Amino acid sequence: MAADPLSRVFSALADPTRRDIVARLAVGDATVNELAAPYDVTVQAVSKHLKVLEDAGLVSRSREAQRRPVHLEANVFDLMTKWIERYRRQAEERYRRLDDVLRSLPDRAVPHPPADPPPQEGTSS
Amino acid sequence: MTSTSNRTRHHETQILADPDVPLVRIIREFDAPPEKVFRAHTDADLLVRWLGPRATQMRIDSFDCRTGGSYRYVHTHDGEEYGFHGCFHEVRPNELIVQTFTFEGFPEGVALEKLVLEDLGDGRTRLTATSLVDSFEGRDAFLASGMDVGVNEGYERLDEVLAGN
Numbered sequence: 511m512a513a514d515p516l517s518r519v520f521s522a523l524a525d526p527t528r529r530d531i532v533a534r535l536a537v538g539d540a541t542v543n544e545l546a547a548p549y550d551v552t553v554q555a556v557s558k559h560l561k562v563l564e565d566a567g568l569v570s571r572s573r574e575a576q577r578r579p580v581h582l583e584a585n586v587f588d589l590m591t592k593w594i595e596r597y598r599r600q601a602e603e604r605y606r607r608l609d610d611v612l613r614s615l616p617d618r619a620v621p622h623p624p625a626d627p628p629p630q631e632g633t634s635s
Numbered sequence: 636m637t638s639t640s641n642r643t644r645h646h647e648t649q650i651l652a653d654p655d656v657p658l659v660r661i662i663r664e665f666d667a668p669p670e671k672v673f674r675a676h677t678d679a680d681l682l683v684r685w686l687g688p689r690a691t692q693m694r695i696d697s698f699d700c701r702t703g704g705s706y707r708y709v710h711t712h713d714g715e716e717y718g719f720h721g722c723f724h725e726v727r728p729n730e731l732i733v734q735t736f737t738f739e740g741f742p743e744g745v746a747l748e749k750l751v752l753e754d755l756g757d758g759r760t761r762l763t764a765t766s767l768v769d770s771f772e773g774r775d776a777f778l779a780s781g782m783d784v785g786v787n788e789g790y791e792r793l794d795e796v797l798a799g800n
Contacts, residue, residue, distance in 0.1 A: 517772075519775075520771070520772040520775050520776060521772060523771060523775065524770060524771040524772050526655075529654065529771075533654075590775075590778075593775070593778040594650055594652060594778055597650060597659070597777075597778050598648055598649075598650040598661075600688065601648045601650065601661050601663070602647065602648040602663075603688075604685060604686065604688075605646075605648055605663045605665075605685075605762075607684065607685035608665070608672075608675055608685040609646075609665065609666070610684075610685070611675050611681055611684050611685050612665055612666070612667035612671050612672065612675060613666075613667075615667070615671050615674065615675070615681075
């Protein structure tokens with residue numbers, strides 16, 4: 511399950527606590543204890559979350575330092591920013607084509623939207 | 636919160652990926668009144684002229700844009716067909732379209748899409764398109780889909796943009 515890196519990132523970020531941890535690490539490195547402080551969970555639970563984030567390549571922990579602060583891998587954010595920028599870019603290209611379509615429409619277009627033509631069965635008077 | 640607004644010139648598309656709910660929101664203004672923007676979304680002949688990615692062919696199998704109606708269209712890219720379908724849940728002329736959206740390659744997945752048109756006066760309209768899915772993985776996959784679906788020629792230009800920022 512979740513073998514490819516992208517899927518691991520997706521599932522790691524699917525959890526609100528883990529997203530919050532990532533958001534806090536974006537400000538600066540922190541120890542497990544510091545990270546656990548604001549939550550109503552044990553340090554062990556936070557460690558589990560960190561393991562998931564670590565396996566997804568989102569964070570790293572230095573082996574040497576005694577405090578072993580958790581560090582956010584910035585390239586992951588680049589990835590997310592890239593996705594969003596590409597998505598935005600696609601939408602922008604689409605809407606520029608829509609701009610052209612809108613320009614080509616006559617000003618006094620149909621008075622009502624193109625609904626189904628009313629069935630004209632029999633005429634009254 | 637992740638929002639990008641690139642205001643190089645006139646109406647740049649804005650994207651918002653909500654941190655708390657798995658949705659993506661697109662905001663864009665148009666120099667056309669809501670009636671025209673609405674028409675371009677509901678008239679199949681107009682829709683094919685702008686909706687599909689440039690490198691793909693778009694074929695509309697059915698398109699009945701009214702409350703309770705449904706649609707299906709197919710994008711063809713490099714000989715591969717990608718089908719999409721859904722239902723129109725609520726259609727209010729010149730104001731609102733609520734619909735479902737399913738990529739047939741992942742038929743159990745569905746997005747709930749809401750298109751709101753706001754009359755800004757002076758023949759201008761603000762469009763807000765919101766897509767809501769049922770998981771953050773789904774939402775992120777949705778965003779990531781731009782990576783491989785029909786963006787061939789956009790890639791190079793985009794990479795330049797990304798490199799430049």
